[in-house]
Amino acid sequence: xxxxxxxxxxxxxKGVRAVLGVHAVSRPVPGRDLxxxxxxxxxxxxxxxxxxxxxxxxxxxxxxxxxxxLASDNAELKRRLAAAAREEEDHLAWTEARIRELGGxxxxxxxxxxxxxxxxxxxxxxxxxxWNLGFxxxxxxxxxxxxxxxxxxxxxADARTRAIVEQMKQDEAGHADMAARLGARELPFPVKRAMAxxxxxxxxLSYRV
Numbered sequence: 001x002x003x004x005x006x007x008x009x010x011x012x013x014k015g016v017r018a019v020l021g022v023h024a025v026s027r028p029v030p031g032r033d034l035x036x037x038x039x040x041x042x043x044x045x046x047x048x049x050x051x052x053x054x055x056x057x058x059x060x061x062x063x064x065x066x067x068x069x070l071a072s073d074n075a076e077l078k079r080r081l082a083a084a085a086r087e088e089e090d091h092l093a094w095t096e097a098r099i100r101e102l103g104g105x106x107x108x109x110x111x112x113x114x115x116x117x118x119x120x121x122x123x124x125x126x127x128x129x130x131w132n133l134g135f136x137x138x139x140x141x142x143x144x145x146x147x148x149x150x151x152x153x154x155x156x157a158d159a160r161t162r163a164i165v166e167q168m169k170q171d172e173a174g175h176a177d178m179a180a181r182l183g184a185r186e187l188p189f190p191v192k193r194a195m196a197x198x199x200x201x202x203x204x205l206s207y208r209v
Contacts, residue, residue, distance in 0.1 A: 025093045031163025048104025049207045055095035056206035061088045063117035071125025107206040133184035140176035
């Protein structure tokens with residue numbers, strides 16, 4: 001059994017790996033065998049910006065899952081959160097690789113987003129399993145809608161970026177469905193609006209920085 005210090009080191013290591021880009025990838029990058037589109041400079045910058053937003057969202061997802069698991073005493077829920085986090089780690093690696101291919105860089109604000117999301121996830125976990133799952137479900141539904149919007153904004157010829165976003169969208173929907181099956185409570189409308197407002201600030205800033 002791990003000591004308190006060992007657990008602290010393990011959790012700190014998760015944060016460092018998420019922010020610095022040290023990922024354990026379990027699936028190949030979607031669309032890796034597709035030809036690279038002949039995009040103009042503006043289209044490449046735009047795609048890189050959108051993928052930077054998605055990468056930032058995945059950094060937040062790792063922190064949210066970590067905070068939710070730390071606050072819960074439910075062993076089964078912890079297991080489910082860990083499994084979802086492993087899938088999201090693939091997303092981290094995929095988006096970072098695609099950003100580099102497009103000539104961009106990840107967000108300088110990732111450490112800030114990580115710490116804020118860790119605190120939010122921990123607070124959600126302390127509210128109880130049903131609310132914890134409700135928060136997870138709503139987060140994933142909002143992310144799914146956000147990714148759908150990115151598909152509409154990406155150049156139709158950019159098949160490699162689109163393939164990554166499509167797979168991410170599918171995975172997020174699966175996580176939301178998992179939360180619903182496990183008994184997620186529906187969050188009050190004002191909470192949903194607040195989550196959307198915070199996400200808007202994060203996406204606007206991370207697109208540029």
